[in-house]
Amino acid sequence: xxxxxxxxxxxxxxxxxxxxxxxxxxxxxxxxxxxxxxxxxxxxxxxxxxxxxxxxxxxxxxxxxxxxxxxxxxxxxxxxxxxxxxxxxxxxxxxxxxxxxxxxxxxxxxxxxxxxxxxxxxxxxxxxxxxxxxxxxxxxxxxxxxxxxxxxxxxxxxxxxxxxxxxxxxxxxx
Numbered sequence: 001x002x003x004x005x006x007x008x009x010x011x012x013x014x015x016x017x018x019x020x021x022x023x024x025x026x027x028x029x030x031x032x033x034x035x036x037x038x039x040x041x042x043x044x045x046x047x048x049x050x051x052x053x054x055x056x057x058x059x060x061x062x063x064x065x066x067x068x069x070x071x072x073x074x075x076x077x078x079x080x081x082x083x084x085x086x087x088x089x090x091x092x093x094x095x096x097x098x099x100x101x102x103x104x105x106x107x108x109x110x111x112x113x114x115x116x117x118x119x120x121x122x123x124x125x126x127x128x129x130x131x132x133x134x135x136x137x138x139x140x141x142x143x144x145x146x147x148x149x150x151x152x153x154x155x156x157x158x159x160x161x162x163x164x165x166x167x168x169x170x171x172x173x174x
């Protein structure tokens with residue numbers, strides 16, 4: 001009888017060990033796939049935030065540049081901006097990103113809305129477009145920094161975000 005048990009126990013143990021190994025491997029593999037999927041979603045969402053915020057910034061620039069000189073400062077013009085893509089990008093951040101990335105996106109949103117309010121009423125003589133725009137760009141750069149901390153394998157902070165001169169550079173007044 002003990003010989004029969006040893007003939008059954010060895011294969012049964014091997015089958016059990018194999019099944020446990022397959023189950024454990026599938027759990028580990030599933031977790032890794034979930035992490036990769038979430039990371040891909042966050043990266044795509046961050047790219048969308050940057051793309052849409054740049055689009056809104058261009059629209060605001062066009063709005064200010066096309067403002068007729070005959071309209072006095074303080075008169076509110078209707079907006080020509082389609083806010084839907086920007087709001088969708090923010091919603092995606094709220095859905096998939098962690099709180100630090102979402103907070104950076106919300107700060108960017110605040111700067112965009114502040115600039116939008118100024119552009120709608122018209123820049124005053126004391127207001128400089130490049131300085132006002134630089135606040136949105138600074139918020140974009142902060143968003144990039146926060147997103148890189150989460151997504152970049154290198155994780156090194158950037159020293160520059162573009163080759164554009166600073167707003168106080170004499171090139172802008174030349």
